[in-house]
Amino acid sequence: MYDQFKKECENEINLQGADPELEKFSNRWITEVNSYKYSYHFEWLGRPIIQYPQDIIAMQEIIWSVQPDLIIETGIAHGGSLIFSASMLELNAACGGPADAEVLGVDIDIRPHNRAAIEAHPMFKRISLLQGSSIADDIIHKVQEKAASKQKVLVCLDSNHTHEHVLAELKAYAPLVSEGSYCVVFDTIIEDLPKSMFPDRPWGPGNNPKTAVWEYLREHPEFAIDKSIQNKLLITVAPDGYLRRVS
Template sequence: MKFEDEVAGRIGANGKNAKLQSDARALMDSSIRAGYSYNFSWLGRPIIQYPQDIVAMQEIIWRVQPDLIIETGIAHGGSLVFSAAMLELNAACGGPNDAKVLGIDIDIRAHNRAAIEAHPMFKRISMIEGSSVATEVVEEVRRHAAGKCSVLVCLDSNHTHAHVLAELRAYAPLVTIGSYCVVFDTIVEDLPSDLFPDRPWGPGDNPKTAVAEFMASTSDFEIDRQRDDQLLISVAPTGYLKRTR
């Protein structure tokens, strides 16, 4: 049996392993309470992601070979730097030489902007300050995406149902066939409401509920269930949306 077949078999078994699934849910609950995702950085910038999702994005970026990655939500810029570093590696291995990352955030704080602009990977990064769902911002992003061969989208800004649904409607159409729209923090739906006492989102109003409404209205995407079974520990269950048509 090929190694790839063994991996596929293990991943498939994960989805049927009730104890493993239960243990993973318990770990997500306790680790989110502990602020676990804030413990990591990428090339010196805080990335605020789980290592499993970072590895998943690496696999996707290598497979898709995007010449544009669109990211909503910048924070400290670690994810932008990560994506730019992956594009740099792709280029070194024969991928697109001019691939770029475009980040959008309603508030790019001055110290974060300065650190991102001073980073060696900034040569592949552009940023837009403004609401990701504002008409003028969406139009600017569309101009960046025009003529690109392969586009990957990551949504990780305001996590309310309405905002994420608006982002999906604006940016999912830019995703090229075979690539992904990754919706982060769908895990909110699966966690106790007391984890979000000072947030406008929570169970019933979050990225996962937005994904459900979006998927009910389109046949262009499918949820990558194999990715969920592979990761187990992830802030984006049912959030890896692959464009198939």
């Protein structure tokens, strides 16, 4: 019965993804709610997570299916995503997953009040922090050292959203991703939003995480966009950003 249910869901998801009017409707909704900073209004276990609930659910499904023993995240902000990932690893461990799985967070500026709140959280036992630019050689080296001893690595990129920066992150961290796992590039939705939404930002349409993903994939066939995720979510900040390592 479960297999039949899953097959029905897959067919329905494919139909959703093939409906251009549904895609337009979803993008219009995203454009409208962004003016209210919609993604800023959610928390995970007491910390602001700054993600869409739909993407949080997608990440839960990925973390469960992959069973990573290391999640690398660039961009920390208030720490909600780190807490989320750590709590998912805690649940995995309780269900027989990797007992010592951990999260590594990288940010160029970990503000003292955010660091204090993260370090005081019960889930900090699975978290380590690195302060510095995610594309600096010394930081990349430290992350590579951490990943070298791990079996299954999952990467999430959510720091500076310019094309150049995200492309550099992809070149540095995507190779660390295990086969069958994911490199998730957030805020690719910027490419699909009006330029007027980013008046004080260095990124916008034509210069953003999605354009970086497209360029990276041209030379890296070991990754493929998992369209089934965005087709399922419909509302996501990461269209074309769920990259699965296929070889």
